[in-house]
Amino acid sequence: xxxxxxxxxxxxxxxxxxxxxxxxxxxxxxxxxxxxxxxxxxxxxxxxxxxxxxxxxxxxxxxxxxxxxxxxxxxxxxxxxxxxxxxxxxxxxxxxxxxxxxxxxxxxxxxxxxxxxxxxxxxxxxxxxxxxxxxxxxxxxxxxxxxxxxxxxxxxxxxxxxxxxxxxxxxxxxxxxxxxxxxxxxxxxxxxxxxxxxxxxxxxxxxxxxxxxxxxxxxxxxxxxxxxxxxxxxxxxxxxxxxxxxxxxxxxxxxxxxxxxxxxxxxxxxxxxxxxxxxxxxxxxxxxxxxxxxxxxxxxxxxxxxxxxxxxxxxxxxxxxxxxxxxxxxxxxxxxxxxxxxxxxxxxxxxxxxxxxxxxxxxxxxxxxxxxxxxxxxxxxxxxxxxxxxxxxxxxx
Numbered sequence: 001x002x003x004x005x006x007x008x009x010x011x012x013x014x015x016x017x018x019x020x021x022x023x024x025x026x027x028x029x030x031x032x033x034x035x036x037x038x039x040x041x042x043x044x045x046x047x048x049x050x051x052x053x054x055x056x057x058x059x060x061x062x063x064x065x066x067x068x069x070x071x072x073x074x075x076x077x078x079x080x081x082x083x084x085x086x087x088x089x090x091x092x093x094x095x096x097x098x099x100x101x102x103x104x105x106x107x108x109x110x111x112x113x114x115x116x117x118x119x120x121x122x123x124x125x126x127x128x129x130x131x132x133x134x135x136x137x138x139x140x141x142x143x144x145x146x147x148x149x150x151x152x153x154x155x156x157x158x159x160x161x162x163x164x165x166x167x168x169x170x171x172x173x174x175x176x177x178x179x180x181x182x183x184x185x186x187x188x189x190x191x192x193x194x195x196x197x198x199x200x201x202x203x204x205x206x207x208x209x210x211x212x213x214x215x216x217x218x219x220x221x222x223x224x225x226x227x228x229x230x231x232x233x234x235x236x237x238x239x240x241x242x243x244x245x246x247x248x249x250x251x252x253x254x255x256x257x258x259x260x261x262x263x264x265x266x267x268x269x270x271x272x273x274x275x276x277x278x279x280x281x282x283x284x285x286x287x288x289x290x291x292x293x294x295x296x297x298x299x300x301x302x303x304x305x306x307x308x309x310x311x312x313x314x315x316x317x318x319x320x321x322x323x324x325x326x327x328x329x330x331x332x333x334x335x336x337x338x339x340x341x342x343x344x345x346x347x348x349x350x351x352x353x354x355x356x357x358x359x360x361x362x363x364x365x366x367x368x369x370x371x372x373x374x375x376x377x378x379x380x381x382x383x384x385x386x387x388x389x390x391x392x393x394x395x396x397x
Contacts, residue, residue, distance in 0.1 A: 057166050058318070059117065061218075061249050061308040063271035068103055070110035071275055072328040077112055077307075081173070082274060083220065083251040084119040084126070084148075089136035092129025094285040098182060099294055100128040101281060106140060111275065115144045118162045122150025122175035122193045123220045123251065124183035134191050150175020150194045150218065153186040158194030161208050171312050172212030174204050178221035178233075181252055196221060198239060205243040214312045217245045222253040222270050225301070226357060229257055229269035231350040234343060237267045246315055249308065255301045258341030259319075266317050272305035273298070275324050304332065306339070 062082040086101040094100045109115055119141065127134055134151070141148045149162035161172040177183045177193035186192030194200075196219065208215050217240045221233050229237075229250070237248045241262050248267040250257065257270030276298060283294035303325065309318035323332040343349045 057313070058309040058311050059164075059166075059171070061268075061271065061310065063274040063305040064123075064251055064254065065108075065273075065275045066101055066103075066277065066279075067107035067111055067275060068277060070107050071277075071324075073111060073113075074328060074330045078114070080112065080116050081118045081120070082116055083123055083218075084121060084137070085123055085276070086125055087127075087129055087133035087137045088140045089129060089133035091136060092131075092133030094282075094291070095128050095130065095184060096285050096287065098128070099125075099279070099281065099283045100285065101125045101279075102129050102133060109144075115146050117164060118147035118149060118173060120150050120175045120218045120220070120251070121148050121159070122177040122218065124177060124181040124193070126151050127184035127192050131191055147173075149173055150177065150220075151186065151192065152194070153191050154188045157204070158186055160194060160204055161212070163212065166312050169213040169312050170211060171214045171216065172208040173216045173218060174201070174208065175218040176201060176220070178219065178252075181220055183220070193220070196236065198236065201236070201240060202243050205240065205245060209244055214246045214315075215244055216247045216249065216310070218249045218251070220252045221250060222257060223357070224252065224254050226253060227255055227257055227301075228341070228353060228356050230357075231346060231353050233269060234260075234349055235346045237269070238262055238346065241265045241267070247308075247310055247317075256304055256306055256321075256339060258339055259306075260341050260343050262343070265315070266308075268306065268308060271308070273302050273324065274305045274307075274322065275329055276302060277324075277326060298326070306336075 058079065060077055060080040062077070062080055064083045064085045066085045086103055088103060088106045090104040092102070121137070126137070138148065140146075147162040147164070149159050152159040158175075160174045164171045164173070175194055176196040177185070178196040179185060183195075184192045185195040201217070205215055205217070219233070219236070221236075222229055233250070237250075240248060246265055248265070248269075249271065250267075250269040251271060253270035254273050254276065255270065256272040257268075259266060259268045261267070278298055279294065279296040281294055282291045285291045303323055305322050305324070307320045307322055309320070310316075319336045321332045321334045321336065323330050
């Protein structure tokens with residue numbers, strides 16, 4: 001059993017009126033608390049989780065989670081970090097023209113029997129209900145001693161990094177979200193996900209080298225329902241390793257994407273959905289307040305995911321597969337090496353990916369048709385033959 005303790009040093013200044021409940025857990029987070037008689041500012045000078053290690057300590061990385069109720073897990077998951085794919089709040093104004101996820105209650109502890117060490121907020125749903133719901137989510141994390149990273153604004157560096165102290169080693173975790181996922185990015189002061197930007201990533205890794213012994217970078221990126229990473233994602237992952245990252249973890253594809261080993265460091269392009277039930281939400285809100293009910297049944301490939309156990313002391317990796325049947329998460333034995341994708345160079349992969357991507361689009365369309373048949377129309381025919389023609393051109397060009 002690994003036990004995490006939190007040590008905090010505060011300076012307290014009394015008799016100042018509090019006008020905001022905004023909380024930031026950047027390296028030097030600001031905690032706000034108040035009473036009716038004595039409101040106070042509390043400045044937290046130092047906040048770091050100390051893990052008392054009894055035996056080898058492993059951090060477990062999980063994929064996307066969206067919990068609309070408690071679910072059952074048939075095996076033990078400890079010391080985990082996941083992608084929190086929804087704000088935890090009953091407040092907020094819905095973002096327009098997108099699928100909006102939110103839950104008033106987290107259901108995290110009821111499902112996992114413990115809170116995570118940290119959550120990644122660098123995703124395309126954390127701002128689905130605006131600033132108010134985002135701040136409620138931060139308050140929930142602070143109340144339950146959960147680190148968070150990958151969302152905020154330029155002023156607080158998007159709450160990057162989260163720092164975990166494990167015995168004598170410090171692990172720093174950075175999170176970024178690719179704009180191609182239709183995310184709402186943070187600005188100079190406005191909150192949002194941390195945008196994937198090569199220059200910022202390089203700068204953050206360089207700065208983190210002075211604070212952390214191990215550097216982990218988490219990306220929300222890739223094409224949904226596609227089993228292979230985009231060439232651009234490969235380029236960014238390689239750059240992050242070249243700059244000094246020890247492990248790359250990816251989310252967003254909602255299916256398991258390939259992994260590779262680059263310069264003896266693991267890159268997991270997409271862990272898949274850890275727990276993602278069928279979706280039934282109000283979505284695609286318009287300026288005049290209209291919306292539609294959005295329903296999506298998870299397909300078989302959306303129900304498998306990878307879990308990564310990472311040992312910071314020696315960079316060792318253990319990979320396991322899971323299956324979520326809509327009510328229960330179980331382990332699913334599999335030859336993990338089948339997910340391995342050797343990439344000799346980004347340029348070579350770029351040429352191979354185009355055909356793979358187009359083929360996967362066609363196969364994905366066929367898979368969806370088999371799961372939920374519909375009468376094909378002219379639009380479907382144009383889509384199918386358009387993809388086929390692109391494949392033929394690539395084959396003979």
